[in-house]
Amino acid sequence: MNILNTLFFVAVVGILADATLGASWSYGDISAWATNYATCATQQQSPIDIVHDDAIVDTTLGDFTHALFDAPPQTMTIKNPGYTVQIDLTGGYTIDDPSLLPGVFKAAQFHLHWGNSSSAGSEHLFNGNQYWGELHIVHYNTKYPDLGTAANESDGLAVLGFFITKDYPQDNTAVQRMIQPLTEDRVNYNSESESYTTTFSMETFLPNNISVYYRYQGSLTTPPCYESVMWTVFSEPIRISTAQANIFETRIFSADRGTSNPDLVNNNYRPAQPLNGRTVFRSTQCSGTGSFSMPTFHFVALCATVIGLIIVR
Template identity: 65%
Template sequence: MKTMNVLFIVAVSSYLPGTTMGVGWTYHDIPAWGTHYPQCKGQHQSPIDIKHDDAVVDKKLGEFRHALFDVPSQSMLIKNNGHSLQIDLTNGYSINDRSLLPGQFKAVQFHFHWAAPNAKGSEHLINGNQYWGELHIVHYNTKYPDVGTAANKSDGLAVLGFFIKDDYPQDNTAVKRILDPVAAGQINYDTENKTYATSFSLETFLPNNLTVYYRYQGSLTTPGCYESVVWTIFNQPIRISRIQANVFEKMVFESKRNASNPVRINGNFRPFQALNGRTVSRSTYCSGAGSFSMPIFHFIALCATVVGLIIVR
């Protein structure tokens, strides 16, 4: 039993949960996930299609500030886990504000979901609209000793989700720092990893406006699909260049480096799941905007202007 617990913790730490109890999975067999991981057939699964007009304004939801994310981790390890690019954080920042999250939560890693070429690849949708990709920052509730223990608890995890658009006219310099080992051909294949020479704060690549977001209770979007996640989905996207999107789409493989026919990782997203009566809340900021008849980016810019939050970064 002791050996099994160690295996579980290692697996959950790697992509939450990555490969649990020795049973593999891929994005090529999503309909079969429920066979080996029964919770993938649960009633409170993620991701979802967020309908703005159906989201309930929650005045208790506070304002995320960039200062929360401005402390670099002790060290940062980028790895290809065969499903995504993941960056593990050693001694990451903590959020201890109950207007933001229901407890004290510590950041342990972030990872990416992205499109196949000429497609879309975000996991969550807004009013049926899908973005090119999505970034997830994973935290665990510090009432538990570690992320492995917390992963299957109903209040165990908190994930902050950020959409990614591939329309920026130049490289996003903060994202470039993340991707440099991939572009250099060092972290392209399954199990390859590298510790960054210098850690950097997550604040550097987050969007300017963190005030407009959605909140709901859901699950991990990979097996074992534990319904243990309080989700926060921010409305303003991170923007990267098409060249940077190509690095994700063409230079990251689910295969080992010595594979004769390496398979690229792209389209690594789970389709949206049924809401099944759950309530989606939204922050109070700019809450009277209606159904987003204008493009979301323009709406965010308008809201930010109104509340005085547009800044040059």
């Protein structure tokens, strides 16, 4: 990987510093992003507010299945780059189905955005509502040699977005395996990382229904905000417990270990951006008409091609 591709790579995976692209950024000063990174002020930015009634049915969109995500990667490394929790993948699964994505896309990493104990923190909104958090699985188009090269290509990236609620009545065991290094305070400070001794598939923590989703063309949600992302945002959320959410809200820090009074990483989301005439598509005529959280249950309104369903999970 040459030096230019390396710079693109670190931009995508979220490790930006003054030495990379000439400026730094933070969630505390989002208004400055457009000044330091011109692309952040362009017309196809992410995230957005997904409004179900405004989304156009695309009957060519296929169904995502759990089998697509079933193969564990060769290696997985969890890291704290100072403003998120990220898991890098080597040998991640590949999506090769033209009804799902227009190309062959390989999973490279996933990361999370979240709120705090009193406010929500998903990046995308759904019908104007914000969830507690959001998980993004980042893929690159294999027509390009690597993630860094694909980052600034119009068809370079595909990101799958999953909302997260903290209303599950017990710990989500699949998510617990993911965050165990955080629970044990091993990757909780800036620049810390650890490889998992045993890898696990993405399928283990995905929601049951992944056939209902929304699709639009957008951008990275962090600088340099390249407009290279085909977004797929799923209707049904991942559910975690309040205790698991508390790990993110109170035990992830932006400073190095040993720093006095380090700042917490929370509310690490970009606000919704203008749609600017873009079309949002949905996967089926009978897609989710809305969702809302209650203390114990999460209701997602779905309907199948023939019969309407309300799934209570």
